[in-house]
Amino acid sequence: MSDTTSENNSNQQRPKGLEALKRHCIANKIDVALWAIRMLTIICAIFYVIPIFGNANNTYNKVLLANAATSALRLHQRLPRVSLTKEFLAELFAEDSCHYLLYSLIFLYVSPATLVLLPVVLFATLHSASYSLTLLDTLGQNSWWGARILISLIELQSRNILRLISFTEIILMPFTVFLILMGRAGLLTPFIYYHFLVQRYLSRRNPYTRNMFRELRLQIENLAQKPNLPLIIRKALYSMITITTKLAPVQAQAAAQ
Structure with a gap:
């Protein structure tokens, strides 16, 4: 009981606000960079669907490149030491981040298709939502309550979102054959x-x-x-x-x- 009370007191005494957010960003550069790139992924995807700014094809490529950058950073976190061994390569290809790095490279050379961006954007939404909550907690408990509600809704639907991602991954297999027939893929x-x-x-x-x-x-x-x-x-x-x-x-x- 006393341990819980002391932990709550330490959380309350922990500094909040912009200065605390700045210190957090400096101490967690890669995590903050991942969050920023994922937010950029979502924004670019919106601009692809609603082409207000720039060329839609360029925006499509930016979404996939942002996803590739996210995957590469996550791989760096998971496997910081690179070695040209069979064991390392097996570990590399077993990582989910490596899978989606390959995913981006596959569809960079295919004509734009909205369905291709769906898993990328959903993953970016899930992961950015969870880290957004960390950033909001650093700012203070009562900051951006509207964003907190939205994050709660996303986390509540996380299982359904992951199921939708997996369904899209499967559907894209016959879809790639269809793209060949349409002359839009190799x-x-x-x-x-x-x-x-x-x-x-x-x-x-x-x-x-x-x-x-x-x-x-x-x-x-x-x-x-x-x-x-x-x-x-x-x-x-x-x-x-x-x-x-x-x-x-x-x-x-x-x-x-």
């Missing part, structure tokens, strides 16, 4: 994106893509088992499940069995 785009999706499936810290694959499979199987469904559609649905299962990583297939 022939290698789906193959490179497939490797990105495999890494997302195998992610150690984010199980949402794996869970979304399972949810979609169950929903498609339930749909295929409906008695009034035409036979040709039922066969097409089962074929889609079979192909997707064969494309799943070996480790994932073993875990499922």
